[in-house]
Amino acid sequence: MKRALIAIDVQxxxxxxxxxxxxxxxxxxxxxxxxxRLARDNGDLVVWVLHTEPGSGDxxxxxxxxxxxxxxxxxxxxxxPVLHKTSHNAFTTTDLQRRLTEAGVGExxxxxxxxxxxxxxxxxxxxxxxxxVRATGRPGTTGLLEGRPHPTGELSSLNSSLRxxxxxxxxxxxxxxxxxxxxxxxxxxxxxxQRPPLxxxxx
Numbered sequence: 001m002k003r004a005l006i007a008i009d010v011q012x013x014x015x016x017x018x019x020x021x022x023x024x025x026x027x028x029x030x031x032x033x034x035x036x037r038l039a040r041d042n043g044d045l046v047v048w049v050l051h052t053e054p055g056s057g058d059x060x061x062x063x064x065x066x067x068x069x070x071x072x073x074x075x076x077x078x079x080x081p082v083l084h085k086t087s088h089n090a091f092t093t094t095d096l097q098r099r100l101t102e103a104g105v106g107e108x109x110x111x112x113x114x115x116x117x118x119x120x121x122x123x124x125x126x127x128x129x130x131x132x133v134r135a136t137g138r139p140g141t142t143g144l145l146e147g148r149p150h151p152t153g154e155l156s157s158l159n160s161s162l163r164x165x166x167x168x169x170x171x172x173x174x175x176x177x178x179x180x181x182x183x184x185x186x187x188x189x190x191x192x193x194q195r196p197p198l199x200x201x202x203x
Contacts, residue, residue, distance in 0.1 A: 001106040001132075004045040007032055008090055008112030008119050010073060011050050013059040013066040028113065029072035035111060036074050045103050048082045049090045051118065089121035097129060107132045 010032055014020060025031075039046050052067050053060035060067060067084070069075075076082050083094040090096050090110075100108070108131045112119050115135070123135040 002045065002104045003039075003042070003107040003109065004047055004100060004103070004105040005035060005039040006047045006049060006090060006096075006108060006110045006112075006122065007036065007073075008049045008110060008122060009051045009114060010048075010070055010112050011066070012068050012070055013051065014113055015070065016059040016064075016066045023113075024115075029070045032111060033072070033074050035109075039109075040077070045100075045105060046076070046080045047090075047096065047099070048076050048080060049094070049096070049112070049122075050082065050084050052084045052086060054086075088118050089125045090118070091122065091125050091129070100131065105131065108134070110135050 010028060014023065020026065036046055048069065050067050050069070051060055052062055054062055058064075062084075081096075081099055083090065083096060085093045087093045108123075108126050110119050110123050110126070110133065119135055123133045126133045
């Protein structure tokens with residue numbers, strides 16, 4: 001079963017907002033880069049997703065020039081799709097589902113900005129579509145939503161919810177040797193026919 005890594009909304013739009021200094025993980029580019037390199041080394045598909053709101057006049061309006069990957073990020077390689085969405089999840093307003101189907105992807109790892117919003121909705125919809133999904137705790141980050149406390153613990157709750165859904169168990173992924181400081185989330189092996197545990201690895 002082929003695997004894909006989806007990097008969601010890790011873009012300059014968020015850094016252009018006044019609340020960037022209050023974001024949970026402003027250094028998100030570094031762990032995303034590590035996870036992307038691991039995915040590439042493992043032969044997995046990497047998909048980049050950017051949020052866009054054409055004509056809005058704000059930081060998500062492509063006309064303002066902020067709808068691009070964070071400058072510190074690895075640049076997409078040839079064959080790595082860069083999709084532009086206008087919905088919270090990465091499926092509804094893109095051809096992501098078709099691309100995953102054509103590539104034979106059955107296991108999906110998601111990371112990015114707004115863990116409790118765009119990352120979560122993508123994970124839940126992917127699960128509904130029959131893809132085996134895991135949301136990574138890091139790299140990921142969020143900002144404060146108006147009138148809502150910081151979403152501490154929401155990611156573990158999301159993965160618990162996804163684990164309870166009736167999905168086909170994937171084949172064991174190939175083992176990838178990484179250092180203690182590397183991101184271990186997506187590349188921990190599991191016995192054949194069993195779901196891998198969510199391994200919390202921090203940079």
